Amino acid sequence: MEMKPDLTLDLKGLLCPMPVVKINQAIKNVPIGGIIEAYATDPGVMADIPAWCRSTGNELVTIEKQDKVIRFVVRRLK
Amino acid sequence: MSERVQQALAVFEKSLDRRLLAALEVCARCGICAESCHVFAAEPDFRNAPAAKAEAVRRFYRRVHDPIGRLFPWWVGAKDLSEADLEELAEIAFGACTLCRRCTMNCPMGVDTALIMRAARAMLTAVGKAPEMLTQLADAAIAREENLEFFREFYIDQIRELERELQEQTGDPDARIPVEKAGAEILYVALSGAHTILPAAVLFHAVGADWTLSLFEAANYGYFLADLQRAKAIARRIVDEARRLGVKEIILAECGHAYTVLRWEAPNWFDDFPFRVRSIIEAAAEWIQQGRLPLDPSANPEPVTYHDSCNLGRNGGLLEEPRIILRAVVQDFREMSPNRAENFCCGGGAGLVAVPEWYEKRMRAGRRKVEQIRQTGARIVVASCDNCRLQLGDLSEYYGLGVRVSGLMDLVVNAYLAARRMKATAPVAPTWVHAVEPA
Ligand code: SF4
Ligand code: SF4
Numbered sequence: 001m002e003m004k005p006d007l008t009l010d011l012k013g014l015l016c017p018m019p020v021v022k023i024n025q026a027i028k029n030v031p032i033g034g035i036i037e038a039y040a041t042d043p044g045v046m047a048d049i050p051a052w053c054r055s056t057g058n059e060l061v062t063i064e065k066q067d068k069v070i071r072f073v074v075r076r077l078k
Numbered sequence: 079m080s081e082r083v084q085q086a087l088a089v090f091e092k093s094l095d096r097r098l099l100a101a102l103e104v105c106a107r108c109g110i111c112a113e114s115c116h117v118f119a120a121e122p123d124f125r126n127a128p129a130a131k132a133e134a135v136r137r138f139y140r141r142v143h144d145p146i147g148r149l150f151p152w153w154v155g156a157k158d159l160s161e162a163d164l165e166e167l168a169e170i171a172f173g174a175c176t177l178c179r180r181c182t183m184n185c186p187m188g189v190d191t192a193l194i195m196r197a198a199r200a201m202l203t204a205v206g207k208a209p210e211m212l213t214q215l216a217d218a219a220i221a222r223e224e225n226l227e228f229f230r231e232f233y234i235d236q237i238r239e240l241e242r243e244l245q246e247q248t249g250d251p252d253a254r255i256p257v258e259k260a261g262a263e264i265l266y267v268a269l270s271g272a273h274t275i276l277p278a279a280v281l282f283h284a285v286g287a288d289w290t291l292s293l294f295e296a297a298n299y300g301y302f303l304a305d306l307q308r309a310k311a312i313a314r315r316i317v318d319e320a321r322r323l324g325v326k327e328i329i330l331a332e333c334g335h336a337y338t339v340l341r342w343e344a345p346n347w348f349d350d351f352p353f354r355v356r357s358i359i360e361a362a363a364e365w366i367q368q369g370r371l372p373l374d375p376s377a378n379p380e381p382v383t384y385h386d387s388c389n390l391g392r393n394g395g396l397l398e399e400p401r402i403i404l405r406a407v408v409q410d411f412r413e414m415s416p417n418r419a420e421n422f423c424c425g426g427g428a429g430l431v432a433v434p435e436w437y438e439k440r441m442r443a444g445r446r447k448v449e450q451i452r453q454t455g456a457r458i459v460v461a462s463c464d465n466c467r468l469q470l471g472d473l474s475e476y477y478g479l480g481v482r483v484s485g486l487m488d489l490v491v492n493a494y495l496a497a498r499r500m501k502a503t504a505p506v507a508p509t510w511v512h513a514v515e516p517a
Contacts (some may be wrong), residue, residue: 015271015273015464015467015468016269016270016271016295016297016464017215017270017297017299017432018468020214020215020218021211021215021432021434024210024211024214025434042270042271042272043233043236043237043239043240043271043272043275044269044270044271044272044295045270046229046232046233046235046236047222047229047232047233047270047295048218048222048270050222050225050228050229051218051219051221051222051225051229052214052215052218052221054218054221054224054225055214055217055218055220055221056214056217056218063232065235065236
């Protein structure tokens with residue numbers, strides 16, 4: 001079962017690179033090990049968020065499509 | 079001198095080619111450039127003048143390269159570079175200059191202050207003083223290639239959904255958004271987002287183009303960092319893909335710096351570059367001039383003005399193509415003043431829009447742009463660059479401008495779909511449907 005998120009972000013309607021910019025800002029507001037859950041609509045996040053997690057060393061717990069919305073969960077590791 | 083400062087200076091020394099030397103040496107300190115800079119125009123503080131920004135670099139340049147600066151530094155205002163100077167330089171080169179080159183155009187000596195600021199950005203990036211967000215976006219783009227297998231499936235899945243929207247819009251159940259189609263004529267490189275894929279797909283469908291969508295996005299944050307290695311790595315993903323698929327042409331989405339990178343820089347970076355690069359703006363203008371797109375400008379009845387992105391217009395030469403398009407697709411096109419090569423930067427270029435802590439800074443820097451837009455009385459501002467679009471949207475909100483910001487292709491698609499609808503319902507083609515004679 002997934003952990004309760006420390007922060008939930010609504011990134012719907014934001015275009016590139018704003019979802020990544022917002023996640024980068026928000027991750028500083030959760031403790032190491034903390035979880036951010038976010039909802040976005042731009043298909044670019046399907047590629048950008050996994051790539052951002054990989055390049056910053058954070059964990060992408062899940063990324064999934066729920067109808068027209070993309071939900072993803074990131075765990076802060078650093 | 080700290081190790082970091084030494085490293086920064088070593089990077090700077092390496093970048094000293096003839097162009098940069100000329101820019102550093104020939105300034106007459108006449109001050110003419112000041113008014114031409116949107117940052118100064120918005121806040122007339124001498125520190126915002128281009129020559130003053132460049133002085134932050136010239137100071138340590140003279141300490142090493144000016145014979146008097148070596149012996150009597152105080153005489154010529156020369157100074158050793160310090161750790162504190164690096165901080166100040168980061169604020170100037172990344173935060174107070176959008177590399178728009180309007181000052182260069184207006185300098186009687188042609189001093190390229192943006193080139194000096196790029197050299198500063200390169201040395202700051204090398205010593206870890208670049209804005210974190212720009213570095214992360216550049217690294218994420220590189221990771222996207224390394225991680226291709228992971229996201230390919232997700233991405234193609236998303237594209238299939240967009241394809242359904244394309245089929246609805248065009249009324250053609252066979253309309254496709256091809257991905258990785260070997261042998262296609264055109265590789266279309268979008269930005270990370272549906273807004274740059276769907277309108278282009280409608281237009282490719284309209285003219286029957288043989289195209290395929292790139293797996294990568296056109297944006298290149300390595301270029302904003304002035305980090306040649308990262309910039310090349312990001313561009314290489316697209317060049318390799320184009321080679322692999324054997325396309326004849328790369329067409330880029332509406333994006334200012336991507337055009338600079340792939341149209342003007344990349345052909346010099348790679349030995350094997352056997353394709354033409356164009357912006358979709360050039361392609362659309364050509365299709366319109368060839369009469370290949372039926373257009374109904376009454377689909378865009380509101381007053382529209384056009385913001386020339388610095389990278390596309392002043393620095394890229396795409397000055398008339400957007401106007402060919404706008405005159406064909408909207409009813410009331412109004413120029414801003416000044417425009418074309420003399421247009422003011424929106425204040426968010428060169429990566430500023432992606433740095434959250436500089437929001438107030440870029441809102442101030444956009445004041446001149448806000449005045450320009452207000453004077454036109456337009457309800458829609460068109461910008462062919464996502465950076466500019468983000469900044470213009472924020473400016474509209476911040477200053478209560480109440481304008482809608484749109485891409486150029488969105489308006490073309492409106493006019494095209496309206497003309498098609500009309501054609502489908504009218505027995506004879508209406509006389510007002512725009513058709514331009516082949517050039
Ligand atoms: S950069 Fe050009 S316009 Fe500006 S002070 Fe120097 S010579 Fe004059
Ligand atoms: S390049 Fe543009 S932002 Fe930079 S100093 Fe010149 S006019 Fe100002």
